[in-house]
Amino acid sequence: MPPYTKPIPTVTPELRPFFEAAKRRELVVQRCRGCGTYRFPARELCSNCLSRASEWVRVSGAGEVFSFNVMHQVYHPGFAGEVPYAVVIVKLAEGAKMTSNLVGVLPGDIRIGMPVRVVFEDISDEVTLPRFAAVSSPGV
């Protein structure tokens, strides 16, 4: 397997629960204990109710494409062999939005509203990255 050359995110204390869950093939999102709002990425306080209390909760991993772009320019050498590639914003069923990629879908086939489901890819010993796959038929 060729070495992984794309940027590997730093496992910061505030995102550690996210990466630990991803290792277990689970998607977790921070939820406010005050008002129940889901939020991603991690923040110190809730912009809805200003509560500082939060928890990481497992979400279903289901969502839909909220928006996407197609990157044609190489901003990092790790993506040189991939352009053009798509970046998506997935709106999770629970409400939070995540920037991610779709696997197995050509950029030209991506549509806003497409149902997607989380998949996981180990990119280093420490980091497993959640990406998303299209849900092509019910029950998949």
Place this chain on the structure above:
Amino acid sequence: MIPYTAIAGLGITQQGKVYDRNHVGFAVEAVQLALADAGLDRGDLDGLLLNPGLSWGEAAMGSFQLQQAMGLRNLRLSATMNAGGATAAAMIQHAGGAIAAGMCTTVACVFSDAPLKPPKPQGAEKGGGGSAGAYGFARGLDAAYGQFGINAMYAMVARRHMHVYGTSNDHFGAVAVAQRQWANRNPAAQLHETPLTLEDYHRSRWVVEPFHLLDCCLVSNGGVAVIVTSAERARDLKRPPVYVRGMGQGHPGGDPAETLTSGAVLAKETALRMAGLTLADVDVVELYDCYTFTVIVCLEDYGFCKKGEGGPFVADGKTAPGGALPVNTGGGQLSSFYMWGMTPISEAVIQLRGDGAARQVPDARVALVSGNGGILSTHSTLILSGER
């Protein structure tokens, strides 16, 4: 309401691939040009506001640096301001407030930048170093997924607008073409001699879909400064005053891809109410065009057309030379030069003074000027007029 302040001087340095001076040099030259335009000298300045471009780096004390560079000795107001693309118009607003309050009399509002370096000029789009995603500070997560820079974040919002309202690349292209037509009439525009058709637009390379290269503003080296003083004092200076009739800001917060709406909705209310004018009184519109897309959104949010109809509005030719609503009459940041919000302000001053030559809009009495930043999250509006 009788305006309290006016723009009395405008200074624009050479713009574009100008490599023989740095950001401080451009700023000093812009202020000198603006002072000369007003018939003032640096000893008359008692206020200095600076919006640092990328080259000033983390210069929290940029206005102090500029003060030192210019040998200004009697400032009663000095600050470095940053509200993204909304800053330029906001600086004029803060200068006006300080003058009205009696804190100072004569303020230079300045922007300069020199991000282009020889011998490898960068492309025409903004750089890829953005650290703060539109969706929060993801600590490298965006980069892990290959999302880099402001273009990519605006592209996400533009794609939603296309999905919700049926806006198309033909619509974006119509903005680029209309503004190029204006630039072709403006000898100071970087792309003055380059005509553009919709086909040329579609042929230009993709940067980040749905943005072609020609959807993105230019990167420019240069500086622009504006001298703000009281309306009364401006009448005695060298050039006809451009009165600040109304001003407002709007910072909506929230997720721009969700709302598809800029702060213009808030900012215009304050500005038009202060001016005692309506959109029907506006003769020229100078919008903050970091992308073709933002022109469409702002036309909608100011109410020149219904929400979602900005694309067809431009495609109909309304904003081009000869159209019912002249927009970005110097070519804007897409085709003329990119000095953040100073580009639309400077063009409004030129139009209201009647200095537009081949691009002059006949009987231009009232200009609406906007600044927009932070992925549709910060906004400022000026209503300017050559008449009180």
